[in-house]
Amino acid sequence: MDAVFDFLAPVGLNETNFQFMLIAAILGCSIYVTLYGGMFSLANAGFMAIGTYVSVVLTQRYDWPFVPAIIAGMVAGGLIAIIVGLPVLRLSDIYLAIATIGFGEVVVVLIRNFDRIYEEIFDKKIEITGGGKGIKNIPVTTDTLHLIIFLLIVVYFLYRMQHSRFGRALAAIRQDETVAANLGINVVYYKNVAFIIGAMIAAGAGGLSGHLNRVIEPDDYDFDRAVDILTYAVLGGTTFFIGPVVGGMVLRYLPELLRRLKVLSFVGSIVGRDLTNEQAAVDGIINGIVLILFIVYLPGGLADPQLWKSLYRRLRPNNTQKGAP
Amino acid sequence: MLELQGVSRLFGGLAALNTVNMTVNAGKVVGLIGPNGAGKTTLINCVSGLDHPTSGVIHFDGVEIQNKAPHQITALGLGRTYQNIRLFGDLTVLENVIIAQHQHGKANLLDSLFQSPRHRREFKQQVERAFELLKRFHLDSFSDSRAGGLPYGDQRRLEMARAVATAPRLILLDEPTAGMNPVETHEFGEQILKLRDDGLTLLVIEHDMALISQVCDEVYVLNFGEMIANGTVDAIKQNQDVIEAYLGRED
Numbered sequence: 420m421d422a423v424f425d426f427l428a429p430v431g432l433n434e435t436n437f438q439f440m441l442i443a444a445i446l447g448c449s450i451y452v453t454l455y456g457g458m459f460s461l462a463n464a465g466f467m468a469i470g471t472y473v474s475v476v477l478t479q480r481y482d483w484p485f486v487p488a489i490i491a492g493m494v495a496g497g498l499i500a501i502i503v504g505l506p507v508l509r510l511s512d513i514y515l516a517i518a519t520i521g522f523g524e525v526v527v528v529l530i531r532n533f534d535r536i537y538e539e540i541f542d543k544k545i546e547i548t549g550g551g552k553g554i555k556n557i558p559v560t561t562d563t564l565h566l567i568i569f570l571l572i573v574v575y576f577l578y579r580m581q582h583s584r585f586g587r588a589l590a591a592i593r594q595d596e597t598v599a600a601n602l603g604i605n606v607v608y609y610k611n612v613a614f615i616i617g618a619m620i621a622a623g624a625g626g627l628s629g630h631l632n633r634v635i636e637p638d639d640y641d642f643d644r645a646v647d648i649l650t651y652a653v654l655g656g657t658t659f660f661i662g663p664v665v666g667g668m669v670l671r672y673l674p675e676l677l678r679r680l681k682v683l684s685f686v687g688s689i690v691g692r693d694l695t696n697e698q699a700a701v702d703g704i705i706n707g708i709v710l711i712l713f714i715v716y717l718p719g720g721l722a723d724p725q726l727w728k729s730l731y732r733r734l735r736p737n738n739t740q741k742g743a744p
Numbered sequence: 745m746l747e748l749q750g751v752s753r754l755f756g757g758l759a760a761l762n763t764v765n766m767t768v769n770a771g772k773v774v775g776l777i778g779p780n781g782a783g784k785t786t787l788i789n790c791v792s793g794l795d796h797p798t799s800g801v802i803h804f805d806g807v808e809i810q811n812k813a814p815h816q817i818t819a820l821g822l823g824r825t826y827q828n829i830r831l832f833g834d835l836t837v838l839e840n841v842i843i844a845q846h847q848h849g850k851a852n853l854l855d856s857l858f859q860s861p862r863h864r865r866e867f868k869q870q871v872e873r874a875f876e877l878l879k880r881f882h883l884d885s886f887s888d889s890r891a892g893g894l895p896y897g898d899q900r901r902l903e904m905a906r907a908v909a910t911a912p913r914l915i916l917l918d919e920p921t922a923g924m925n926p927v928e929t930h931e932f933g934e935q936i937l938k939l940r941d942d943g944l945t946l947l948v949i950e951h952d953m954a955l956i957s958q959v960c961d962e963v964y965v966l967n968f969g970e971m972i973a974n975g976t977v978d979a980i981k982q983n984q985d986v987i988e989a990y991l992g993r994e995d
Contacts, residue, residue: 576857583856583863584849591843594832600814601792601824603847603910612853658834 431679432672434563441566442628443671447651447663448573449620454657455586456613457593458508459516461645463621465523466496468640470622471629472530475554476547478630485560489626496622497615504614508607511596523645531637553636561630569627570664573620577660589613621648643703650706654713656720665722670709674702745770745945746791746914751800751810753786753969760786761797762969768914773936773946775956775977778966779989784949785827787966788916791947792824793817804914819847823912825903827919827949833892837883837902840891841874844909874909881905881935897928904935914945921952933958953981965989 424434446463453460474492477483483491507518529536533548548554580586588609591599600606629635647670655666677683683701687694694701719726746768753761760783768774778784789795791802793814802810809817832840849870855863878884881901886894891902900920907915917936921929929952936946936959950956956963956977963980965973967989973980980986 579856579859580853583853584846584851584866585853585856587839587843588846590835590839591832591846594834595830597794597814598826598830598832599843601794601818602844602906603815603818604843605813605815 429679431675436672436675438561438563438566438631439628440668440671441563441570442624442631443647443651443667444664445566445570445573445624445627445667446621446648447655447667448570448577449617449624450648450652451577451657451660451663452580452613452617452620454652455580455593456589456610457596458610458614459512460507460519460614460617461516461649462500462503462507462519462522462614463617463648464640464642464645465519465526466500466618466621467625467628467644467648468523468526468530468637469496469499470625471635471640472548472625473622474626475557475629475635478560479554479557480547485630489623492626493619493622496625497619500615500618501611504611508610508614520642520645523640523642527637527641530640548637551637553634555634557630557633557635559631559633561627566627569623573623574660574664577663581660585609585612647706650710652720654709654721656722658719659722659724662720662722666720669721670706673705673709674698677701677705745805746947747803748787748791749801749803751787751790751797751802753783753790753795754798759969761790763800764966764969764971766964766971766974768945768947769962770913770945771940771943772961773940773948773959775960775963776947776949776966777951777953777956777963777980781968782966783969784966785918786969788824788918788947788949791817792822792916815847818910818912821911821913822916823907823910823914824916825900825907825918825920827922829896829899829903831891831899831903831906833890835891836888837878837891837894838871838874838887840902840906841877841909842870844906845870845873845911848911877905877909897924900924900932901935904932908939908944912944914947915939917946917948917950919949919951921950921955926954929955930958 424432424437446467449463449466450460470492473495474488477488477491478485503522507515507522510518530548531551534545534550537543537545537547588599588604591602591604592606592609596606651667651670652663653666654670655664656662678698683694683698713720717723717726748764748766751761751764752759764787776784776787786795790797790810793809793812793816797810800810801808804817804820804822807820809820832843835843849866851860851863851866875884875887878887881904883898883902883905886898891899894902904917904920921932924932933955936948940946948956948960960977963974963977964971965980965983965986972985972989973983975983
C-alpha cells in the first residue's frame with residue numbers, strides 16, 4: 420500500500436486524501452439510492468451528522484468498541500429516516516428538496532444545542548455533543564481497509580439493486596409514479612425503504628469519517644455538505660451504480676490535484692493577490708462550475724455507459740465500414 | 745364484475761361525475777363514449793384509484809374499492825392504459841413488461857443480494873412471461889429497445905401488453921386507438937376480442953365508433969357527468985338523447 424502512495428504522491432494522492440475520496444464515494448452512493456427512486460432528497464448530510472455523532476459519542480464518552488459504534492450510528496440514522504420519511508416523502512421535486520434541507524439544518528442546530536437543551540430539561544450539566552466546538556482529540560481508528568470494505572459492500576448492494584425487483588420498482592417510480600402505482604407497486608413503501616437505506620449508508624460514512632478526522636463540529640454537516648453529496652452523484656451519474664463512486668472520488672481529488680499543480684498561486688499571481696489560503700472558497704467554486712457543466716452537457720454523468728459506448732464507437736478506427744450492417 | 749352506484753366526483757362546484765350508475769358484467773366488452781369533457785377519464789381514474797369519488801360506491805368483484813390505493817386495486821385484478829401514452833420511456837420494452845409483473849413476485853432485497861434460487865427462478869419466469877406477451881402483441885423483436893423510441897402504434901400496443909402483464913381480470917382502456925389509422929385500429933380491435941375470448945373483461949373508452957361497433961357488447965354514454973343512455977351499439981346509435989349530445993338539438 421505504502422509503495423503505491425509513494426508512487427502517487429507527486430499528483431497529490433496520499434493515503435489521507437484517498438481515505439477522504441472513499442468517504443466521498445460512499446456519500447455519493449447514499450444519495451444515489453434516493454435519486455434512483457426519483458426522490459430529490461438533500462437529507463443525507465443530516466443523516467451523516469447523526470451517524471458521526473452517535474458513533475463518536477459512543478466510542479469517546481461510553482467506551483464502545485469501534486465497529487458496534489459505527490453500526491449503532493447507522494441504526495440511529497435508519498430509525499430517524501423512518502420518522503422523517505413518512506411525512507416528508509409525500510412531497511416531490513423541489514418541495515422535497517426544501518423540506519430535506521430544512522431537516523439537515525434542524526439536525527445541525529439540535530446537535531449544536533444538545534447539551535444546553537438537556538441541561539434546561541433535566542437541570543443537569545452534561546457534555547455529549549460538545550456544542551458548537553464539537554468533539555476534539557478523537558483517536559484515528561478508521562483505516563483504509565475499513566473504508567474499502569464498506570464501499571465494496573455498498574457498491575455490491577447498488578449493483579444487485581439495479582437488477583432486482585426492488586430496484587425495478589424504484590426505477591418505475593422514478594419514471595412515472597402514477598403508472599407505477601397502477602401497475603401494483605406500493606409507491607409509499609418503496610420510497611420509504613429507499614430513503615432509509617440511503618440514510619443508513621450516509622450515517623455509516625459519517626461514523627467512519629468521524630473516526631478519521633480527530634475533530635468533529637456541527638458546522639461540517641450544513642447545507643454545503645448536502646450540496647457536495649449531491650454533486651458527487653450528479654457528476655458520476657444517477658442511473659448506473661458506478662456513477663456515484665467515480666463522481667465522489669473525482670470531485671474529492673480535484674482540489675488536491677489543483678493544489679499540487681499550484682493552480683491557485685498561478686491564478687493568484689495573475690490577479691496580483693495571494694489566494695493560497697482561499698482553498699475552501701475555491702472548492703465551492705469548482706463544485707458549482709462542475710455541477711452546472713455536467714447538468715448542461717453530460718446529464719448522464721461521467722460513468723454513463725451510453726456515453727462511453729458512443730465515445731468508443733467514434734474513436735474506433737474504420738468504424739463506418741465495420742459498423743454498418 | 746364492476747358496479748358503480750351513485751358515483752359523484754365534484755371539483756369545487758363542478759360535477760365531473762353526477763350520480764353515475766354503471767354495471768360491467770364479466771366476460772363482456774363494454775364501451776364508454778361521450779363528447780370531450782363528459783367525465784369519462786374521471787370515471788376510470790375513480791375506478792383505478794388515481795382519484796376517489798366524492799360520494800357513491802364502487803364494487804369490484806364484491807369488494808368496495810372507492811377508497812383504496814391504486815396498487816391495492818391492481819392487486820384485486822384491475823389493469824389500465826392511459827389516454828396519453830405513459831410508458832417508462834427510458835427503460836427497455838422488456839423491462840416495462842417485467843415491472844408490470846411486480847405484484848406477482850415475492851423476491852425481496854435480500855433474495856437479490858444473495859442471488860437466491862427464488863430470485864433467479866422468479867426472474868426467469870417473469871422474462872418468459874414477458875416474451876410471451878410481447879410475441880402476442882408483435883413486439884418481441886423490439887424487446888431491448890428503449891420504450892420511448894418505439895413508433896406510436898407500437899407504444900400503444902406495449903401499453904396494452906404492460907396492462908395485461910399485471911394479470912388483470914378487468915382492463916380499462918382509455919382511448920387506446922387515438923392516433924391510429926383505420927387498419928391499425930381494426931387490428932387492435934381484433935386483439936381486444938382475443939383478450940375477451942381468453943376470459944378477460946374490458947371497459948373501453950373510445951371516440952372511434954367503428955371500433956365500438958367492432959368490439960362492444962354494450963355501450964354506456966356519458967354527457968356532462970351524467971349517464972344518459974346504455975344499451976347495445978345499434979340501440980345507442982338510434983337513441984335521440986345521444987344524437988342530441990353529439991350533434992346538438994334541431995330547433
